[in-house]
Amino acid sequence: MRKDQGAGLLSRRREEVSMTAQDMASPSRMHDHHTDQPVLELESVTRSYGTRDRRRVVVDGLTMRVHAGSVVCLLGPNGAGKTTTIKMASTLLLPDSGSVRICGIDAIADPYRGEKHLSLLLGGERGFYLRASAIDNLRFFAQLAGVSHRDVEPRIRESLEAVGLEDKADARVETFSRGMKQRLHIARAMCSHASLVLLDEPTTGLDPHSALRIRELIADMRRGGAGIVLTTHAMAEAEALADRIHVIREGRIIVSGSVRDLADSVRLDGVSMYMAFESEWNPDAANRLRGIPGVRGVNADLRGGVWSITVTWQGAHEPDAELIRQAAASPELRHLGWRPASLEEVYLAVLDAGREG
Numbered sequence: 239m240r241k242d243q244g245a246g247l248l249s250r251r252r253e254e255v256s257m258t259a260q261d262m263a264s265p266s267r268m269h270d271h272h273t274d275q276p277v278l279e280l281e282s283v284t285r286s287y288g289t290r291d292r293r294r295v296v297v298d299g300l301t302m303r304v305h306a307g308s309v310v311c312l313l314g315p316n317g318a319g320k321t322t323t324i325k326m327a328s329t330l331l332l333p334d335s336g337s338v339r340i341c342g343i344d345a346i347a348d349p350y351r352g353e354k355h356l357s358l359l360l361g362g363e364r365g366f367y368l369r370a371s372a373i374d375n376l377r378f379f380a381q382l383a384g385v386s387h388r389d390v391e392p393r394i395r396e397s398l399e400a401v402g403l404e405d406k407a408d409a410r411v412e413t414f415s416r417g418m419k420q421r422l423h424i425a426r427a428m429c430s431h432a433s434l435v436l437l438d439e440p441t442t443g444l445d446p447h448s449a450l451r452i453r454e455l456i457a458d459m460r461r462g463g464a465g466i467v468l469t470t471h472a473m474a475e476a477e478a479l480a481d482r483i484h485v486i487r488e489g490r491i492i493v494s495g496s497v498r499d500l501a502d503s504v505r506l507d508g509v510s511m512y513m514a515f516e517s518e519w520n521p522d523a524a525n526r527l528r529g530i531p532g533v534r535g536v537n538a539d540l541r542g543g544v545w546s547i548t549v550t551w552q553g554a555h556e557p558d559a560e561l562i563r564q565a566a567a568s569p570e571l572r573h574l575g576w577r578p579a580s581l582e583e584v585y586l587a588v589l590d591a592g593r594e595g
């Protein structure tokens with residue numbers, strides 16, 4: 239579905255190339271909006287799918303804002319409505335109701351003006367003319383984005399260098415690996431100096447090095463002033479990049495804020511860590527620890543003959559290690575320290591709380 243939609247956007251853009259080319263004399267669009275005006279404003283957007291009798295709402299009255307120089311991350315289980323939200327933000331998909339403003343422009347009333355400020359990367363590998371070279375693709379998209387004739391070549395060179403594809407400029411895109419295509423997408427966004435960059439799972443299916451490279455490029459675009467919406471299932475990626483997180487479930491935002499705000503919303507106050515050698519820990523002890531007031535969860539992992547035990551706490555400060563040793567009946571349990579909960583721990587607690595509530 240995504241791939242078809244991506245191809246749809248491409249063909250729509252192809253049809254519009256002559257119109258947008260007329261606008262090529264317009265100045266660079268980077269930061270041409272008022273600084274405190276969001277680059278994206280979604281106001282109560284709703285979208286349903288299906289036939290008239292059997293419609294299912296998949297995004298339900300969602301409101302969010304993205305400012306220049308920030309990364310907003312959408313997290314949520316499969317089918318929560320993240321991609322649908324990204325597509326509405328790009329106007330690739332129209333909401334049934336609600337409004338979409340891109341750099342202050344009503345993007346539903348005037349999608350072509352809105353589109354010029356954004357760059358969209360959908361999860362698939364499509365979105366390029368596969369038989370054309372990387373550089374010809376970038377030229378085409380730069381022209382669509384209204385990059386001035388004088389700026390096109392230097393910008394393409396800079397962006398290919400930034401993503402490490404300068405040696406592949408003349409290679410056909412169909413010969414690129416998935417990771418190279420993702421980098422070329424980022425080059426496309428960099429080249430057009432898009433104010434709003436929409437990234438739907440940009441690192442899915444990439445090896446760890448390629449994923450890291452993409453994350454660095456996302457951070458570069460943020461430093462360059464782009465407002466970025468990112469969907470991902472990689473919690474470490476969201477934790478490293480997001481200035482603000484929205485957790486979406488069944489088409490609604492259930493909680494928003496920083497990792498700490500999310501942790502506060504479920505009163506996940508911290509994590510204490512312990513270790514024990516294999517013979518010093520009985521897995522049944524985890525159940526006894528769960529009975530201690532304030533304990534939210536206990537996770538014990540055995541690796542290389544060593545148990546590593548993490549205990550998440552609600553409404554508690556660093557607990558007395560002796561109390562834990564006694565409850566676990568593991569006198570040799572070593573206390574390793576106390577840390578804030580990771581986004582993964584917080585996210586799972588948020589979804590659990592949502593299910594319980």
Ligand SMILES: Nc1ncnc2c1ncn2[C@@H]1O[C@H](COP(=O)(O)OP(=O)(O)OP(=O)(O)O)[C@@H](O)[C@H]1O
Nearest residue numbers: 239287288296314315316317318319320321322323
């Ligand atoms: N074109 C479509 N026709 C019918 N239903 C659709 C269509 N596109 C998406 N859906 C449904 O809408 C819901 C939300 O899908 P969406 O792709 O936005 O979820 P998501 O949060 O991005 O999921 P994932 O994490 O799996 O990518 C899902 O139940 C999906 O099956």
